[in-house]
Amino acid sequence: MSITIAHLKRGESAIILHFNEIDVPLKLLEMGCLPGNEVTVMQSAPFQDPIYLNINGTHLAIRRETAQKISVERYG
Amino acid sequence: MARSIKVSLIGNPNTGKTSLFNRLTGLNQKVGNYPGITVEKKEGICKLDRGIKAHILDLPGTYSLNTTSLDESVVIETLLDRTSKDFPDVAVVVSDVENLKRNLLLFTQIKDLEIPTILVINMADRMKRKAISLDIKQLEEDLKTKVVLVSSRKNMGVEELKKAITDFKSLDIEPCVNASVIDPVYFERLRKAYPNQLLYKLWLVITQDVNFGKIDRNRDLTDLKTTSFEIKSEADLKRLQHKETVVRYQFINGLLKKALSIDTATAKDLRSRLDRILLHKIWGYLIFFTVLLVIFQAIYDWSGYPMDFIDESFASLSSWLSNKLPAGPIADLLSEGIIPGLGGIVIFIPQIAFLFLFISILEESGYMSRVVFLMDHLMKKFGLSGKSVVPLVSGTACAIPAVMATRNIEDWKERLITILVVPFTTCSARLPVYLIIVGLVIPEGSILGGLLSYQALTLMLLYLLGFATAILGAWVLNKILPINRKSFFVMEMPAYKLPILKNVLYTVLEKTKSFVFGAGKIIMAISVILWVLASYGLGEQYTNAEQIVTEKYESENLSEKDLNQKIASHKLEYSFIGYIGKGIEPVVAPLGYDWKIGIAIVSSFAAREVFVGTLATIYSVESDGEDELTIKNRMKEEVNPILGGPLFNFASGISLLLFYAFAMQCMSTLAIVKRETNSWKWPAIQFVAMTVIAYASALAAFQILK
Numbered sequence: 001m002s003i004t005i006a007h008l009k010r011g012e013s014a015i016i017l018h019f020n021e022i023d024v025p026l027k028l029l030e031m032g033c034l035p036g037n038e039v040t041v042m043q044s045a046p047f048q049d050p051i052y053l054n055i056n057g058t059h060l061a062i063r064r065e066t067a068q069k070i071s072v073e074r075y076g
Numbered sequence: 077m078a079r080s081i082k083v084s085l086i087g088n089p090n091t092g093k094t095s096l097f098n099r100l101t102g103l104n105q106k107v108g109n110y111p112g113i114t115v116e117k118k119e120g121i122c123k124l125d126r127g128i129k130a131h132i133l134d135l136p137g138t139y140s141l142n143t144t145s146l147d148e149s150v151v152i153e154t155l156l157d158r159t160s161k162d163f164p165d166v167a168v169v170v171s172d173v174e175n176l177k178r179n180l181l182l183f184t185q186i187k188d189l190e191i192p193t194i195l196v197i198n199m200a201d202r203m204k205r206k207a208i209s210l211d212i213k214q215l216e217e218d219l220k221t222k223v224v225l226v227s228s229r230k231n232m233g234v235e236e237l238k239k240a241i242t243d244f245k246s247l248d249i250e251p252c253v254n255a256s257v258i259d260p261v262y263f264e265r266l267r268k269a270y271p272n273q274l275l276y277k278l279w280l281v282i283t284q285d286v287n288f289g290k291i292d293r294n295r296d297l298t299d300l301k302t303t304s305f306e307i308k309s310e311a312d313l314k315r316l317q318h319k320e321t322v323v324r325y326q327f328i329n330g331l332l333k334k335a336l337s338i339d340t341a342t343a344k345d346l347r348s349r350l351d352r353i354l355l356h357k358i359w360g361y362l363i364f365f366t367v368l369l370v371i372f373q374a375i376y377d378w379s380g381y382p383m384d385f386i387d388e389s390f391a392s393l394s395s396w397l398s399n400k401l402p403a404g405p406i407a408d409l410l411s412e413g414i415i416p417g418l419g420g421i422v423i424f425i426p427q428i429a430f431l432f433l434f435i436s437i438l439e440e441s442g443y444m445s446r447v448v449f450l451m452d453h454l455m456k457k458f459g460l461s462g463k464s465v466v467p468l469v470s471g472t473a474c475a476i477p478a479v480m481a482t483r484n485i486e487d488w489k490e491r492l493i494t495i496l497v498v499p500f501t502t503c504s505a506r507l508p509v510y511l512i513i514v515g516l517v518i519p520e521g522s523i524l525g526g527l528l529s530y531q532a533l534t535l536m537l538l539y540l541l542g543f544a545t546a547i548l549g550a551w552v553l554n555k556i557l558p559i560n561r562k563s564f565f566v567m568e569m570p571a572y573k574l575p576i577l578k579n580v581l582y583t584v585l586e587k588t589k590s591f592v593f594g595a596g597k598i599i600m601a602i603s604v605i606l607w608v609l610a611s612y613g614l615g616e617q618y619t620n621a622e623q624i625v626t627e628k629y630e631s632e633n634l635s636e637k638d639l640n641q642k643i644a645s646h647k648l649e650y651s652f653i654g655y656i657g658k659g660i661e662p663v664v665a666p667l668g669y670d671w672k673i674g675i676a677i678v679s680s681f682a683a684r685e686v687f688v689g690t691l692a693t694i695y696s697v698e699s700d701g702e703d704e705l706t707i708k709n710r711m712k713e714e715v716n717p718i719l720g721g722p723l724f725n726f727a728s729g730i731s732l733l734l735f736y737a738f739a740m741q742c743m744s745t746l747a748i749v750k751r752e753t754n755s756w757k758w759p760a761i762q763f764v765a766m767t768v769i770a771y772a773s774a775l776a777a778f779q780i781l782k
Contacts, residue, residue, distance in 0.1 A: 021318050022311075025486060025564045029321045030140045032178050042348065046357050049453045050462065052569060058178050059347065059569040061449050063456075066564070 003074070005039060005051065005067040013040040014072035016055075023069035032056035039072060080129045082163070083122075083241055084154060086186060087170030088179050089137035090442075090570040092198045094118075095228040095579055096170055097134040100238075124242045133162055139178075141185040142317055143284055147483055152284065155189055156277055166192045166244035168237070173199050173208060173225075174571065176336060180219075180328045181321070184253045187221065188276040192247040194222050194240050201227040206345070207338060214335040220248045229576060253327045255279065258319040262308070283313055347571050354446050364447055369536065371434045379426035383511070386426075387706050390419030409607060416692035417603025421596045424685060428504045429588050431473040436583040438469075440575035448567055458547050459554025461485050461565060464494040468546060471501035472539065473587070475745045478503075479752055486564040493553045495752060496762055499745055500546040500738070502539045505684040509736050510538055512688055512708060517729030541737055545769075602679050602686050606653065606693045613651035621647045648694070667735065667771070668728030668778040670717050680741045687736070719782070727781035731774040739770035 008014055016035050024033065033039075037056040044051045049064035087093040097105070101120025118134040135154060136147035143149045154162050167186050171179030176197065187193050197210070215223045222240045226233035255276055256263035266282075267275050308316070354360055394415045401407035438444045444466055452462025463485045471478035478498045485491040502510070514534050522529040528536075617624065625643045634642070648654055656678075657671030664674040676690040688707060695710045714723035724732075740746070746759040753759075 021315055025144075025566055026142055026314070026317055026321070027139060027144065027486070027566045029318055030142070030178070030181055031566065031568065032325070034322055034325055043351060043355050045355070045449060045453055047453050049456075050449060050565065050567075052351070052355065052449060056177060058175060059571075061445075061452075061565075061567045061569055063452065063563060063565045066566075 002071040005041070005053070005062075005070045005072055006048070006064055008039075008041045008072070008074075010041050010043060012074065013038055014074045015039075017071045017073055019070045024066060028060075028062065028066070031060055032058045033070070079127070080131055081124070081241060081244060082165045083130050083132045084162070084164035084167045085132055085134045085170060086151060086155075086167055086182065087137060087196075088139050088172070088175070088182060090568060091137075091170045091172040091175070091179060092228050093137060093170040094134065095576055096196065096198060096226065096234075097132065098578060098582055099228045099231060099234050100130075100132055122238065122241075124238050126242070128242055130238075130241055133164070138182065140182050140321075141280055144486070149284070152280065155186065155191065156280065164191060166194060166241060166247065168194045168196055168241070170196045170198055173197050173203055173210070174206060177325075177328055177332055180331075181324050183219070184251075184324050184327065185276075187219070188251040188253060188255060189280075190249045190251065190274060192221075192244050192249055194224060194237070194244070194247065195219060196224050196226050196233075196237060198226050198228055200225040200232060201230045209337050211335040215331070218252065218331045218335070220250050220252050222247060251276070253324055255320055255323065258316050258323055262316075282308075283317055345571070347569075350572055351446070351569075354443070355449060360446070360450050364450060367438075367443075368539075371431075374430065374434075379430050380511075382426040383423055386419065386423045387708070390415060390422070391706050394419075405611075408611060409604070412611070413604050413607030413693060414600070417600050417607075417689050419689070419692065421592060421600070421685075421689070423688070424504065424508055425588055425592065427507050428473065429584050431504055432584045432587045433580065435470055435473055436580045437575045439466075440573065440579060442570045442572045444469075445567060445569050449569065452565065455547075456563075458550045459490065459493050459557075459561075460497075460547070460550050461487065461490040461494070463565070463567065464490065464550075467494055467498050468501050468543060471498045471503060471546075472542075473504050475499045475501070475503050475742065476748050477587075479745065479748045482752070486566070487562050489554075489557060489559040489561045492559070492753065492758070493550045493557070495749055496553060496758060497546040497549040499740055499742065499762065499766065500542050500549060502542040502737070503684075503742075505742065506736050508685055509687045510535060510733060512711070513724065513729050513732055514538075515708060516711060516724045517726050538733060538737060545738065602682055603689055603693050606675070606679065606690055609653040609656070610648060610651050610694055613647065613654065615650060617650040618647060621650065653694070665718060666778070667774045668716070668731050668782065670714070670723055672714075673723075673732070677735070677741075680736075680739075682741075682743055684736060684741045727778050730781055731778035734777050735770045735774035737770070738766055738773060740766035 100122040105120030122130040398411035448462040467478040660674035661671040749759040
């Protein structure tokens with residue numbers, strides 16, 4: 001079973017694998033959330049929602065629901 | 077030879093586009109609206125060499141040309157319509173050196189429209205500290221354009237940019253990415269169907285409707301729907317848009333591998349250290365609460381002095397005028413109608429300026445995004461978005477820009493709910509009503525060893541009441557509105573920046589100005605109408621007032637001054653406004669008000685801030701013009717006609733405060749809500765619901781407390 005961004009702990013990095021287009025707003029892609037790019041969890045708010053990410057050098061926040069739809073692969 | 081060049085300034089949010097605009101144009105700018113919509117249109121003029129002038133249009137910030145909101149559609153409309161008077165001779169794309177990769181996405185799209193485009197890399201002063209190095213030559217070669225390094229903060233590179241604008245004709249207009257690779261067959265067919273149109277422009281027009289339905293696609297593609305041309309399904313178009321984004325990023329990543337290097341070891345940044353504190357699960361919320369507290373205390377304390385000064389100055393100006401001018405209707409209109417009405421506008425300037433000062437500092441520094449992050453989870457539970465916090469906070473200045481600020485909320489249901497509840501937040505027009513009533517009915521004294529006065533605390537509670545009602549209202553609406561939520565939320569967390577004083581001051585100046593002239597017109601008109609209604613009347617009681625009053629008090633031996641006062645009151649009671657007021661009185665008496673307050677409330681339905689001005693006008697018509705009393709002192713003297721005792725006591729004061737806290741008394745807000753929701757249904761519901769809540773709670777408060 002693959003993991004998603006929502007599984008990552010604070011400070012952990014991973015590579016974005018894939019997601020379904022209808023689950024992810026285009027704006028997120030425009031900000032660099034694309035397969036192959038690196039994602040790091042910077043911080044999360046209480047209840048792990050929203051989650052503060054660094055994707056490809058861009059700092060942004062998304063909701064947990066969206067994070068659960070983006071599958072990733074941990075480094076190493 | 078004088079010539080002018082049309083320039084569009086385009087860029088992602090948070091790239092310092094507006095500071096650059098301010099640098100280029102200075103105070104030579106004006107703010108208006110795009111025809112028919114409420115998006116702000118900022119234009120300015122910049123002088124270039126050889127007597128050439130650049131007309132600079134500052135377009136709303138956008139991440140791409142894929143429209144998802146009204147702001148973005150303005151950008152597209154400007155760039156697609158070559159016949160428009162705003163169509164640029166040259167586009168200046170502003171990017172931020174730290175987010176170059178993401179910023180270049182928009183650049184490549186604009187370049188594909190074959191418009192001469194200059195790339196500005198802003199915040200170049202940060203390069204050294206962040207250990208960033210750039211190969212400008214490589215960038216210029218691959219992007220096929222001129223690249224200018226700028227720091228709008230340090231005023232670096234602005235002259236070079238001006239030179240590049242002057243020489244815009246030498247710019248290459250060849251695209252740097254070929255978007256048609258995402259579906260070559262489809263694009264080839266498109267090209268054949270419209271051989272005279274630019275291919276990428278066709279693609280943008282076709283995809284507009286996917287995310288945003290309002291564009292007029294018939295303008296350029298008159299027969300797109302009628303030809304046999306294959307129409308793709310919405311899902312297919314969406315997939316292609318995703319593919320296009322991927323293709324563009326591949327190009328950008330390849331380019332930046334060659335042209336950009338960041339020494340990550342030295343790039344230890346302030347952002348993550350500050351975020352650790354400001355987004356902390358406990359400290360973060362405490363800090364946010366403290367920031368709010370400081371703002372309210374400051375607004376109450378600091379703006380008090382200039383407000384008292386303005387109040388007194390207008391009172392003395394009024395009495396000075398009535399003494400100097402020859403007696404007659406014109407002198408009366410000036411000293412009893414226009415001057416008190418004007419005072420009612422000018423008196424708000426200090427608070428409005430302070431509020432916008434704080435709000436623009438919070439936004440400029442990047443802290444506002446952190447507040448959105450902290451609040452999203454909580455707000456989501458009430459059917460709102462973390463992004464609703466920005467409208468709710470800026471609603472403390474004015475509901476109109478706040479309703480417009482909901483545009484970046486992705487989800488329609490969350491956006492609609494935010495629009496509907498925003499008018500509950502305490503806007504600056506309520507503030508003068510609150511200040512004057514709180515000053516009258518809440519005792520002096522303080523808690524926390526003098527840190528927080530009772531009056532400031534009451535004010536803070538009123539603000540909290542506004543927020544609480546908004547949130548509660550949202551919760552109810554979330555339960556009853558039959559709309560599905562998609563729960564999309566994407567927000568950039570920009571780097572922290574020290575707010576640029578100049579930008580903050582421009583914002584404050586511009587917002588205050590638009591308040592004074594916008595609301596000012598309504599207030600002036602209403603004061604004049606009120607004065608006429610209060611100064612004239614019909615019937616025996618009005619025309620023979622002097623005789624009737626003199627006879628009535630004959631035995632009491634009143635001084636001439638007191639007698640004149642009685643006559644003026646009697647006249648007012650039987651003037652036109654007196655009759656209207658008496659008609660309203662039965663409705664407002666259970667809330668603890670007299671007919672004068674009733675008139676003030678009715679006229680407040682045009683705009684709340686009219687309240688103080690209305691009372692000022694009524695009282696100054698009533699007084700014989702010789703006493704130089706401030707509005708506040710005059711209010712203190714009022715007596716309740718039914719119950720006796722001071723009219724403005726604790727019970728009626730609280731009742732008034734609650735009424736103003738809840739009632740929808742702002743025509744401009746209703747108009748904006750109509751525009752943003754595209755129907756009269758929502759503003760109508762808003763108006764009725766809020767007024768009912770206001771009346772009921774004011775009634776309950778007075779009946780319990782009296």
